[in-house]
Amino acid sequence: MGKANRLSEGELRVALADLPDWRLADGKLRREYRFRDFVEAWGFMSQAALRVHELDHHPEWFNVYGTVRVDLVTHDAGGVSARDVALAGQLEAIAARLSAERG
Amino acid sequence: MGKANRLSEGELRVALADLPDWRLADGKLRREYRFRDFVEAWGFMSQAALRVHELDHHPEWFNVYGTVRVDLVTHDAGGVSARDVALAGQLEAIAARLSAERG
Numbered sequence: 001m002g003k004a005n006r007l008s009e010g011e012l013r014v015a016l017a018d019l020p021d022w023r024l025a026d027g028k029l030r031r032e033y034r035f036r037d038f039v040e041a042w043g044f045m046s047q048a049a050l051r052v053h054e055l056d057h058h059p060e061w062f063n064v065y066g067t068v069r070v071d072l073v074t075h076d077a078g079g080v081s082a083r084d085v086a087l088a089g090q091l092e093a094i095a096a097r098l099s100a101e102r103g
Numbered sequence: 104m105g106k107a108n109r110l111s112e113g114e115l116r117v118a119l120a121d122l123p124d125w126r127l128a129d130g131k132l133r134r135e136y137r138f139r140d141f142v143e144a145w146g147f148m149s150q151a152a153l154r155v156h157e158l159d160h161h162p163e164w165f166n167v168y169g170t171v172r173v174d175l176v177t178h179d180a181g182g183v184s185a186r187d188v189a190l191a192g193q194l195e196a197i198a199a200r201l202s203a204e205r206g
Contacts, residue, residue: 060169064163
């Protein structure tokens with residue numbers, strides 16, 4: 001239950017400080033990733049999908065070619081919760097690893 | 104070149120007759136698929152991604168949980184082309200096969 005609580009403004013500020021490429025938009029945590037092409041974008045999404053399934057917390061995400069736009073919100077909590085912040089952190093880790101691999 | 108031409112209204116009408124679950128929205132060919140959950144939606148997207156890569160024609164698509172919304176348009180042609188119709192047909196075939204498999 002505690003994990004699904006909506007974060008306060010202060011808590012959100014702290015969370016966003018650790019997620020510099022994310023911002024709050026329409027009450028959701030948002031980031032747009034840009035990959036070189038569809039194959040790289042899809043590689044990212046595929047790794048992310050496994051994590052999403054594991055966490056049982058689902059993004060609203062959009063893809064076209066090398067672009068992946070992600071919106072995270074916890075509808076049950078009526079806003080952004082720690083679960084969204086956790087998923088954002090996982091996505092950042094996946095993207096950073098892919099970026100390191102391709103050099 | 105011929106394949107990337109924008110379809111005329113008449114050609115579009117003929118194409119849509121074969122794609123009853125698709126409609127024209129914002130100048131794009133649009134369908135929303137509803138699956139039972141994220142795993143089924145992701146299974147569909149994964150099969151579709153291979154086809155997308157093969158055809159080298161990329162959808163604008165959005166997913167949340169069991170919902171997959173697809174928009175098809177050929178920007179080079181300034182509208183819907185035969186390539187969009189072809190991809191829509193492939194997506195229909197994938198969805199139909201998945202639906203048959205799960206009974």
